Each structure stands twice: as structure tokens, then as C-alpha cells.
Amino acid sequence: EDQVTQSPEALRLQEGESSSLNCSYTVSGLRGLFWYRQDPGKGPEFLFTLYSAGEEKEKERLKATLTKKESFLHITAPKPEDSATYLCAVQAVTGTASKLTFGTGTRLQVTL
């Protein structure tokens, strides 16, 4: 069974204090690892897709990396507007369908 574990559950940073979120996974045949941002009461917003170990993607203050067992979301010099829950998901393909398995997320709070 595919599993995704995210840590920490919650993280509080001061503005400008860089840090990393972790997503460790076990999946039979990884077909993609995805990062999403979710604001309270909203649907998840897509951030990145990573397909193979060693791959990196960047967007503004966020950088996602992937190894064979885990992914990191690095947040450089965060701002209060980066406060949200960050979700990680892995994809396995079964037959004609592909399904995402999500972690429980990391709640990030960035304060002034």
C-alpha cells in the first residue's frame, strides 16, 4: 500500500527564517510526486511535479527536491503570505487510472 508521511505536522517561522518541509514515501512504481498548497477552507493549489530522483523545481521562494525515498520543500526567506498547509502526494498507476495518495500535510505559519 502506498504511504506518504509529512513532517513536521506544524511549523512556525519568523519572516525571513528559511526552513524545509519533509515528505517521505513508499510507493510501488513512482509515477510522480506532487506538492500542493492549501489555504483554510479552499481546495489544494498545485505547486510542483517531480518525476525522478535528483529533479528540482523552483517557484519564487519555494524549491522542491526529490530523492528515491523522500522529497523536500525548501522555503527561502518566507513571508506571512506563505502561511498555509503544504500537502505532498504520490502517484501510482493502476490499470487505466492514476491515483494520488496524500500525506496529512504541514501547517506553516510565518509571523512578522
Add this chain to the structure above:
Amino acid sequence: SQTIHQWPATLVQPVGSPLSLECTVEGTSNPNLYWYRQAAGRGLQLLFYSVGIGQISSEVPQNLSASRPQDRQFILSSKKLLLSDSGFYLCAWKYLMNTEAFFGQGTRLTVV
């Protein structure tokens, strides 16, 4: 560009009443469609997915059902709601197997 619409945004229903949540996608054809439920402190749980009209796969035995009467329409239903059906319901679509999924804004269902 593609957009996904999900409604209603919030819903309060009595125990034993029926349910119908609707999701439509614009700007694409033959998408893979998904229904997820998100409980507080837990990851997104896949409920149903569909790879085509009339093709529904269920992931978790439950009090809910899904239908896909048109290519870009996905409906989540229940004949009699239970208290345990309360949660945040999310519809999502993806175009190709190994690509990212895009989510609607969700429906907050409270069964009283």
C-alpha cells in the same frame, strides 16, 4: 484554459436526507475525475474516480455513490446521510495519467 467548478460551497443537511454534489470541468475533454474527502487532521481520502462516462470506481466502502452522466460532469450522491459523512469534499481532474490533478474549491458538508 481549464477550470473546475464545484458547488455548493457549504451545505448543512439533516441525518437521513439525500445528498447531491456536482462538479463540472471546462476547457478539456475526457478528463480523469476524482472525488476526495478531507477530514480535519487527516489527508485527502480518495472516494471515487472515473476515467470516462459511466465508468466509476469506488475506493472505500461507504454510504456514498458517484455518477458521471456527461464527459465533464461528476456527481457525488447519497440516499441517506449519516453524521459520519460530514467533511470537506473535493472534486479534482487530471488530463493525462502522469500529470498533476487540479482541485475545485470544495464543499463543506455538515450533517446534523
